[in-house]
Amino acid sequence: MKNQFVAVAVGIVCPIQIMYAAGIENSDQSISAFLEPGNYTEASFAYVDAQVDGKVQNQGLISELGITDFSTGNLAHQQFSGKFALKIQPHENISAGVIYEQPFHTDISYQYSPRLPDGSNIDIESADINFRTHNLTGLVGYQPNKNWNIYSGLSLQTFKGDLKISGQQYAALNGYHTDFKQDEALGWLLGFSYQIPEYALKTSLTYRSKIKHDNKTSESTLYSNGPFQLVPDTHTSIQTPQSVNFEFQTAISPHNVVYGTVRWINWKDFSIQPPQFNAVLQYAALDPQYRDLADIQLVEYQKDQWSGKLGIAHQFNPSWLAAAEFIWDNGTGNAASTLNPSDGYRGLGLGVMHKFNPNNFLATGLYYMKLSKPSNTETSHISGLASVSDNDAMIYGLKFGHRF
Template sequence: MKATAFSITLCIFLPTHVFSAALETSNQSIATFLQPNHYAEFSTAFVDANISGNTYRPEANNPSIYTETSTQNFVNHFYLSSAALKLQLDSNWSAGLIYDQPFGADVSYALDPVATSPDALVNAVDFKVDSNNLTALIGYQPNQSWNIYTGLSYQSLKMHLKISGQSMGILADYIGEIKKDSASGWLTGASYQRPEYALRTSLTYRSKIRHKQQFQEQVSTVPVIPLLNLASDQNTIIETPQSVNLEFQSGITANNLIYGSVRWVNWQNFKIVSPLMSSGNATLVPLVNYQTDQWSTTLGLAHILNDKWTLMTDIGRDSGTGNPASTLSPSDGFYSFGVGGLYNIHSHLFIAAGMKYLKLNKAKIQQVQNGSGSLFGPLSSVNNNNAVAYGVKAGYRF
């Protein structure tokens, strides 16, 4: 079968979850670790999201009267990158490193009915989450078909959040800064392959990673109200979610292969809690949390034109997390369509590029919100939002 000369995992040219449920920006695939022999790759993607809607604001001269106003686009474009190195130590043992950016957010907007008056600010948010993840893997191959692997992940996480808003003529600012923290988790899985059919499947479990981080918070008001002007510097616990990945590929004819994945992420147990706002309350006050777990699927087809060129296309679906519509959660899952191409420069080096279009599902409208997103401002309506990602990948076999 001609397809055995190629690996369809090379054709997954974009991060599958460039704008998916919750804070996820990577599907945390270990497909590069399953490449034959020695292998190295680097990929990067640019994501341009068009996210907007409408929200209610109080009139500047009468805070008891509300009118709708557009949020404009409030998600900044962003870049993602990943890199991997896999070494085949001998016929039975392999080792590898995978770097990616699994979680992130970059939301920024301001609703100001009187542009020249800061005191008239209705609502503004600046929310940014950054993460980096380095996974070290070791695999044991008892025969040509099976690969049993395990490893450790070293992950860093930090967050900045500023929320400003006007209520009854009072301007209040909340600033929360979670300092960068690093913590470790683990993963394990198994892969089965039949090279003569270009068949490969893998099932991988990643544990949650528990971060204990310093959380600096401050609330201030204009005019100054001493009882509301508070500050806190405490530790908080953030656990990035556990997940399961099922990935597969198979040749169907000499020149055509199918590939796909199913992914589950335990977002329902994820929370970012404010120690300052929770102080004295019977229940914890979450700044960010999610109502349901995430399920996502991808299915694609690759066609090998010749020894130099391979074309591919795929479709995908993401279930979302069930949160009501807010400027934190304007969408609830998506449908995606991707196209791309791979060019073999020579037998050891290739480059691939492509684009992926994401049609974002509208989150449900719920004006009275509790929990996640309520501090960010609920949306009265959601526009037909979408995102486009452009990616490039280079791989080297040695």
């Protein structure tokens, strides 16, 4: 099969995958653009509109105030994300490229201030949680022949975050605010690809290392009158997780391609624990009735994430191609919380690509995602939820591609 138009099927439905995945993942970190033939560049954009809500914990105590509404309201902000890739082929055996993306991100905000019987409102619980990364990855590949490509590279990553919680539900942590200043760190990746261009067969296996950050951290509470410091350390160690991506596609007829991906990401070893927050918990845990507080992390996940997709693309004519795919994510096994109001998803996507000329195309698509419910077990987590609703999300994607 010699038609490259069908061979670029992977990623046309929604080129930035996948927001609302497990953990704080915001992108599948695909390097598929780097495996395109010749010189190639692309720009991708995605917009997310989600409905994510649940009900707060301790409803029995809250109801004693005459309150009957326990809903958090929508926890999700509308999100916009972008990705850029450039690949050049300076020699028939050597390729180079650069990829920019935002692989890890979360933006959760809610305020639970229900109305009392006298008509006034009470601030029981509110939270604003924002973590954001930016990645710039440089790649170099060696192609000993037309079938094999061995590649490696470095990723420069920035990480910063901000978390605020307030309300009577948090007791001594009412008004807790931690600011993680931006930190830059390097990681690496290594992989290989095998392809048979005549049959649109392409596979790749890519490993990305964890990236270690040391974020300067400022912590304060409602009662501290500014930043407080119980221990000398003012930095938080944060390691964004290692991952493995397997991607494949192959022609099943002159005008049809099947494709898919499988991704593993090591969320079980990821945690965020600011030093002063940890000191407060360790001090409180000296009291036997609060012993369990010693094991609480501000952010942590119970298991690793597995996700994937399977799709088919069909070429109608030299200018038009369409694709449909099924996507899934198994989540991380965490109990329901404001940082984890969903735990994986199942979804369907549809996309279409138009080729203007041999060197330029435009692809657009959308996903409908049914967000999986996490466990609603009562938890000691500071932002736990008693239950979550039947939540879902729509993702809209756009990608421009150019060969030169």
